[in-house]
Amino acid sequence: MRVVRGILGAVGVLVILGGGLVLLDLVDPSKYLGIVLWFAGALIIHDGIVAFGVFGVSLLLRRRFSGGSLAIIQGALVIAALFTAIVVPEILKQGIGTANPTLLPLDYGRNLMVFYVVLVALTAAVLVLNARLRRRVPTSHTADASQV
Amino acid sequence: MQRLLWELRRRLHAPSRNPRTAVVIGRLLGAAFLVCMATGLYSHFIQEPLPGMAFLTRPIWLYQVSQGIHISAGILCFPLIVAKLYAVFPELFQIPPVKGPLGLLERGSIALFVASSLVQITIGLLNTYQWYALFPFPFRQTHFALSFVIIGSLALHIAIKLPVIRQYWFAANADVPMEREDDAAFQPVAGSIAPLRGVTGRVFAWIDKTPAPSTSRRSFFAVVGVAGAALVTLSAGQSFKVFDATNAFGPRKNGVGPSGLPINRTAKKADVVEAALSPDWRLTVLGSSVATLSRADLLALPQHTVELPIACVEGWSQMATWSGPRLRDIIDAVGGRPDATIRVQSLEQGSIYATSELPANFARDELTLVALTLNGDVLDIDHGYPARLIAPARPGVLQTKWLSSLEVLS
Numbered sequence: 001m002r003v004v005r006g007i008l009g010a011v012g013v014l015v016i017l018g019g020g021l022v023l024l025d026l027v028d029p030s031k032y033l034g035i036v037l038w039f040a041g042a043l044i045i046h047d048g049i050v051a052f053g054v055f056g057v058s059l060l061l062r063r064r065f066s067g068g069s070l071a072i073i074q075g076a077l078v079i080a081a082l083f084t085a086i087v088v089p090e091i092l093k094q095g096i097g098t099a100n101p102t103l104l105p106l107d108y109g110r111n112l113m114v115f116y117v118v119l120v121a122l123t124a125a126v127l128v129l130n131a132r133l134r135r136r137v138p139t140s141h142t143a144d145a146s147q148v
Numbered sequence: 149m150q151r152l153l154w155e156l157r158r159r160l161h162a163p164s165r166n167p168r169t170a171v172v173i174g175r176l177l178g179a180a181f182l183v184c185m186a187t188g189l190y191s192h193f194i195q196e197p198l199p200g201m202a203f204l205t206r207p208i209w210l211y212q213v214s215q216g217i218h219i220s221a222g223i224l225c226f227p228l229i230v231a232k233l234y235a236v237f238p239e240l241f242q243i244p245p246v247k248g249p250l251g252l253l254e255r256g257s258i259a260l261f262v263a264s265s266l267v268q269i270t271i272g273l274l275n276t277y278q279w280y281a282l283f284p285f286p287f288r289q290t291h292f293a294l295s296f297v298i299i300g301s302l303a304l305h306i307a308i309k310l311p312v313i314r315q316y317w318f319a320a321n322a323d324v325p326m327e328r329e330d331d332a333a334f335q336p337v338a339g340s341i342a343p344l345r346g347v348t349g350r351v352f353a354w355i356d357k358t359p360a361p362s363t364s365r366r367s368f369f370a371v372v373g374v375a376g377a378a379l380v381t382l383s384a385g386q387s388f389k390v391f392d393a394t395n396a397f398g399p400r401k402n403g404v405g406p407s408g409l410p411i412n413r414t415a416k417k418a419d420v421v422e423a424a425l426s427p428d429w430r431l432t433v434l435g436s437s438v439a440t441l442s443r444a445d446l447l448a449l450p451q452h453t454v455e456l457p458i459a460c461v462e463g464w465s466q467m468a469t470w471s472g473p474r475l476r477d478i479i480d481a482v483g484g485r486p487d488a489t490i491r492v493q494s495l496e497q498g499s500i501y502a503t504s505e506l507p508a509n510f511a512r513d514e515l516t517l518v519a520l521t522l523n524g525d526v527l528d529i530d531h532g533y534p535a536r537l538i539a540p541a542r543p544g545v546l547q548t549k550w551l552s553s554l555e556v557l558s
Contacts, residue, residue: 001314005307012304016260019296026289034284035267042266043259046233051240055160059355071364075371082227082375086273086383087397093279099417100530102410103278104399111396115382 068130076123080116087112152348153241159355160238164368167312168322169235173372174313177228178302180221181265185295187218191461192292194543205513208540212459215543216387219276219463220380225269227375231368233262254308261301268294276386276399276462322365386464400464406528409468412460412544415529418496420550429534431518432553435482443534446520449473454515460544470538472520475554476512484556486512491557492537495550504546505557506539515540518551 027035058074065073087108094104194203194211204210246252268291274280275287283290306313315321385395385402392402400410415421423429430440451471459465479490490511496502510516516539520527527533532549539547 001310005310008303009307012300012307015300015303016297019293019300022296023290023293026293027285031285035290038267038283039263042263046262046266047240051237071367075367078230078371079375079378082230086226089274089279090277090397090399093277099278100411100414102400102405105401105404106396108397115396
């Protein structure tokens with residue numbers, strides 16, 4: 001395993017360096033700062049903001065919900081956040097204007113609202129289902145929880 | 149500070165956050181990265197082939213599907229990377245933050261891996277929206293270079309984590325605790341540490357009193373699965389017809405555009421409107437003899453109808469019906485050798501779209517046309533009127549529009 005790790009690690013470092021050289025070769029030096037800023041931004045947004053945001057939100061949720069419901073609501077929130085992160089830039093760019101009318105031709109704002117509504121409805125349905133199942137077979141839920 | 153890290157780490161401990169989850173999600177994310185890399189390199193080299201490289205003309209949807217997979221896998225990386233980062237969240241508060249020079253390298257390599265992956269999928273997504281103004285660097289070159297940084301980081305990451313990966317590869321070991329020294333950090337002797345004071349202490353005390361979340365691994369995977377499936381279902385319609393009916397968020401929509409086909413570069417943007425509409429337009433064909441063909445001359449040649457996709461480098465694509473003379477018939481008329489590469493020139497000047505080269509296997513293909521009609525209509529000016537190239541299994545950027553000349557290269 002040691003040899004495999006050594007080879008894999010060495011190959012990895014070489015490919016990273018290769019990628020760095022390709023970057024320095026293809027991209028104009030005046031653009032380097034922009035790339036560095038984006039890298040720093042990615043780390044700050046993830047490690048500094050999103051990570052603590054998630055920590056905070058899950059704490060607040062814990063206050064209101066527990067057990068299975070908490071997991072379901074957290075899951076729905078994560079999905080909503082993902083779609084928001086992916087679709088909102090699309091809506092903003094559409095607002096700014098596109099090169100031609102065949103690019104970003106759909107009503108993304110309306111579609112996102114419909115998506116939220118469907119998500120809320122499905123989440124509610126799953127919550128109800130979960131509550132019913134738990135009431136019917138209380139033992140199986142406990143078994144389930146201890147199993148994970 | 150150390151206490152705070154430890155407390156954060158302990159509170160973040162959840163059943164869904166364990167090495168088995170990290171390994172399962174990591175496998176999927178690693179596979180998605182490799183798929184993106186392979187399909188991305190295919191697109192890169194078909195546009196900028198190295199000497200001796202050859203590309204297939206069949207299946208006709210080869211390029212289309214490869215790029216549809218590229219962007220769909222790229223979109224799938226969003227839920228997967230979020231899941232991966234979530235699964236290893238407590239590692240962010242590792243104690244001590246840096247363990248020696250090797251530890252520094254490890255954390256540094258992880259930071260590079262995370263940052264380059266996040267930047268890569270974000271600029272990839274923004275590229276499909278053509279929102280270039282957001283990043284102050286060239287998209288294509290940066291996306292290309294970062295792909296190597298990411299794959300290299302993946303290899304390095306696997307090398308570092310191999311013992312963990314091996315231990316948790318199979319579900320049977322899922323609940324076996326990990327054998328590592330810092331495990332002790334999770335189980336301090338009861339009462340040996342004074343409780344934290346102040347706001348932090350109160351928050352942590354409150355967390356300890358409230359029931360712990362019971363996010364099981366199974367429900368965690370279910371959320372990731374639902375998110376991924378929903379993203380693909382609601383956006384992959386831009387590349388795959390089967391998802392057209394559910395295309396709610398794709399930046400392109402099947403059937404939207406002149407003659408029911410989307411476009412990327414308009415005649416106006418390419419600054420060719422006048423030249424393209426001029427009655428003096430001629431297609432110059434340079435072989436051992438020279439021919440100048442009007443649109444009427446091209447229409448007088450044997451016409452062929454083919455079904456070929458327009459497949460953009462941005463990943464969207466759509467099938468269309470094209471008709472016009474075969475390229476090889478035109479080349480034969482000027483005495484071009486069958487093994488010759490053909491250079492295709494546009495009326496457009498000074499852009500990556502202005503010219504493309506067709507290796508002999510593409511130039512001789514019976515499906516390669518100088519297209520004059522699209523979906524039964526006279527070719528729209530934004531689709532390349534008076535004549536454009538259409539060939540199988542090639543990216544849209546190489547399907548040169550507003551043709552001005554064809555040249556047989558020796």
